[in-house]
Amino acid sequence: MLIMCSWRFSLLLILLIALCCAAFTQVECLNFSFPRFQDEDEQKLILHGSEVVKGAIQVTPDVSGDSITNQSGRAFYRKPFKLWREGKGNRRIIASFNSTFVLRITAKSALGGEGLAFILADHTPLPENSHGKWLGIVNARTDGSSLSKVVAVEFDTRKSYEEDIDDNHVGLDVNSIYSKKQVPLYGVKLSAGDDITVKIQYDGKNISVFFPLTDETVKNLVFSMPLDLSDLLLQNTFVGFSASTGNDTQLNCIRSWEFNGSDIGEYPNGPNLLWVWITVPVVVILLGGVSFYFYWTRKDGKENLEDAYPEIEEQIQGHSMGPKKFRLKELRRATGKFDSKNRLGTGGFGTVYKGFLGNKEVAVKRVSKNSSQGKQEFIAEVTTIGSLRHKNLVKLIGWCYESHELLIVYEYMPNGSLDKFIIGDDNFGMKITEPALIWEIRHNIIYGVAQALDYLHNGCEKRVLHRDIKASNIMLDSEFNARVGDFGLARIIQQSEKSHHTTKEIAGTLGYMAPESFLIGRATVETDVYAFGVLVLVVVCGRSPGNQNKQNNYCNSIVLWVWDLHNKDKILDAADSRLKEFDEEEMVHVLTLGLACCHPNPQERPSMRTVLKVLTGEADPPMVSTEIPAFMWPPMASFSDYTEIGLPEGQLTPFTELTGR
Numbered sequence: 001m002l003i004m005c006s007w008r009f010s011l012l013l014i015l016l017i018a019l020c021c022a023a024f025t026q027v028e029c030l031n032f033s034f035p036r037f038q039d040e041d042e043q044k045l046i047l048h049g050s051e052v053v054k055g056a057i058q059v060t061p062d063v064s065g066d067s068i069t070n071q072s073g074r075a076f077y078r079k080p081f082k083l084w085r086e087g088k089g090n091r092r093i094i095a096s097f098n099s100t101f102v103l104r105i106t107a108k109s110a111l112g113g114e115g116l117a118f119i120l121a122d123h124t125p126l127p128e129n130s131h132g133k134w135l136g137i138v139n140a141r142t143d144g145s146s147l148s149k150v151v152a153v154e155f156d157t158r159k160s161y162e163e164d165i166d167d168n169h170v171g172l173d174v175n176s177i178y179s180k181k182q183v184p185l186y187g188v189k190l191s192a193g194d195d196i197t198v199k200i201q202y203d204g205k206n207i208s209v210f211f212p213l214t215d216e217t218v219k220n221l222v223f224s225m226p227l228d229l230s231d232l233l234l235q236n237t238f239v240g241f242s243a244s245t246g247n248d249t250q251l252n253c254i255r256s257w258e259f260n261g262s263d264i265g266e267y268p269n270g271p272n273l274l275w276v277w278i279t280v281p282v283v284v285i286l287l288g289g290v291s292f293y294f295y296w297t298r299k300d301g302k303e304n305l306e307d308a309y310p311e312i313e314e315q316i317q318g319h320s321m322g323p324k325k326f327r328l329k330e331l332r333r334a335t336g337k338f339d340s341k342n343r344l345g346t347g348g349f350g351t352v353y354k355g356f357l358g359n360k361e362v363a364v365k366r367v368s369k370n371s372s373q374g375k376q377e378f379i380a381e382v383t384t385i386g387s388l389r390h391k392n393l394v395k396l397i398g399w400c401y402e403s404h405e406l407l408i409v410y411e412y413m414p415n416g417s418l419d420k421f422i423i424g425d426d427n428f429g430m431k432i433t434e435p436a437l438i439w440e441i442r443h444n445i446i447y448g449v450a451q452a453l454d455y456l457h458n459g460c461e462k463r464v465l466h467r468d469i470k471a472s473n474i475m476l477d478s479e480f481n482a483r484v485g486d487f488g489l490a491r492i493i494q495q496s497e498k499s500h501h502t503t504k505e506i507a508g509t510l511g512y513m514a515p516e517s518f519l520i521g522r523a524t525v526e527t528d529v530y531a532f533g534v535l536v537l538v539v540v541c542g543r544s545p546g547n548q549n550k551q552n553n554y555c556n557s558i559v560l561w562v563w564d565l566h567n568k569d570k571i572l573d574a575a576d577s578r579l580k581e582f583d584e585e586e587m588v589h590v591l592t593l594g595l596a597c598c599h600p601n602p603q604e605r606p607s608m609r610t611v612l613k614v615l616t617g618e619a620d621p622p623m624v625s626t627e628i629p630a631f632m633w634p635p636m637a638s639f640s641d642y643t644e645i646g647l648p649e650g651q652l653t654p655f656t657e658l659t660g661r
Helices: 002-023 039-044 274-305 309-319 328-334 374-385 439-459 515-520 525-541 558-567 584-597 608-615 637-643
Strands: 031-034 045-048 051-053 056-060 072-077 084-086 092-094 097-107 114-121 150-156 169-174 181-184 192-202 206-211 220-226 236-245 250-261 343-346 350-357 360-367 396-402 405-411 463-465 474-476 482-484 491-493
Touching: 039 045, 039 051, 045 051, 045 236, 056 072, 056 236, 072 250, 097 114, 097 236, 114 250, 169 220, 181 220, 236 250, 328 350, 328 360, 328 396, 328 405, 350 405, 374 396, 374 405, 439 463, 439 474, 439 482, 439 525, 439 584, 439 608, 463 525, 515 525, 525 558, 525 584, 525 608, 558 584, 584 608
Parallel strands: none
Antiparallel strands: 031 250, 045 072, 051 056, 056 250, 072 236, 084 092, 097 192, 097 250, 114 150, 114 236, 150 169, 169 181, 192 206, 206 220, 343 350, 350 360, 360 405, 396 405, 463 491, 474 482
8 A cells, every 4th residue: 555655646746747847848849850861760751652762761762663754752741840820919920940951853864854842731642643843742723722732942853834944943832833933053953863952941031042052051042032931821831842753754862851940839938937826736636636547447447348349349340341440549649649739620429630640641530428329320430431432432441449439530631621611601600711612623522422422322232321411521632522421320221222211210410401301200312312402502602501490591591592593593693702713504504403402302303323414414404493392291102101200209319510520
């Protein structure tokens, strides 16, 4: 007993010392140095299409036997850099930094190409098709878009387009490969295979690039340009390199790298003495907490052995052998112990955190312990999506159920959920947080969701009803392609040939739910189609589906509002006012298709196969009456399945909120 008490006292003393030290320690800034890259340094980097080989980062690797033409790659330091923070009076405090590195670019063909860049980016994934002139910075779709959120200093070795001054220059790129400033290099040949030391300096107002003098000191200013990075990048940004090759090739290497960033912590001018004043009460709380901890761990240790883990594991592994089972400690480490700074979103089902597993970015959903149906939704999601494979579905990587924690691991979607970009009408209680998407991207998103639903309804061995299609459940990858996610309410239908098999419980999100759902309390293929139709209108109109408490008000129901405009032959007025350019005929077709999917009577709604044909131009949209049809029940004799109105008490619980997860 005496030994036990002594051990507890030592623990308390350590905690007290740590707390006092924290009181006088400023926020750590980002500083690192790689005099030479070792194999183990890969753990400190995020590599996309790059690797550490022979003491250097090969940003576009030369792998024996593999072609090095038309390649691109990115390499970032794993920890982000705190670039700026909000100060008093809405004044931003911006960090400064110095980055010195040695690059070696070696032409492997007569012309060489394309180039290498030092980049600061909010997102680390490599854009698709970013080889050639794009230098791994952007691609044809994202070039010039403020959504790209990338700033680069390019070392260009190829005159790839008319605006390039030559094939040996340094340029400053902001969200585009078309440089804001270009400076030709004289006396230095970038692609000659020589080691070239470069220094990039940012003082919070200007970005400057230096090359070495003849005595190898890096003081030769190439250019300096005013630049407010706080207007271009998020507070926490990643630093690293990108490079590419084209039809003519070169090796793009970083042989050493040093980075020193200034500290802009909450108290950059000295320690926060407020910590001293809170130390005493915190220690008192810790004393009580530690005592309770030992009591709880001894008691809970037995409870953990009796947990329902085997039952849940059997259900998951009995359905799907695909997803990996993770340990809790792995996912805690990956997310920084579920640090709030890594939180991507929160919904009724739980909270999603960004994390790193090895060199891979992931999203980890932590099911809320307050969720009334947490285990049911957890099992439904893992067993459903774990067996599905489609380019427009969020990929499930793994799961964990340990110490009463329910966790699901997905591939990371850099652009988050669709609702952040699309819903901009404050009158509906939601506010846009990102720039609005252009029409071509919106149309592509609608088509992607349609492909996913067609796969769920018609392409699986067992038909799947999603039951909760909405903007916040549509995720966007780095290219703004749609990925349907959140299968917590999904249900597998055993007989895939049955088109109207129903489940026994009402589920979904108010505003997206078909009218028959409230009458019969069941989900069908047609209720998924209705939700898709609402989503189409949301995407095209740029507004939420409606106030959850006023479903029958023209000002609050998007379906009634668009149908009213259709009746007045003004359906184009429904298009989001932020859309500057679009094909009017295509717009009318998509809006009409959305209304057809939202037909009050389920048998009149098109199938997802028909929807796809309309979106690709293979078929005209279904005819839609100018007057909204009356809702009738039952709709027709063949829909006798729907006539069972009785709904057991308590089955309304699967409703989800309209806000994003």
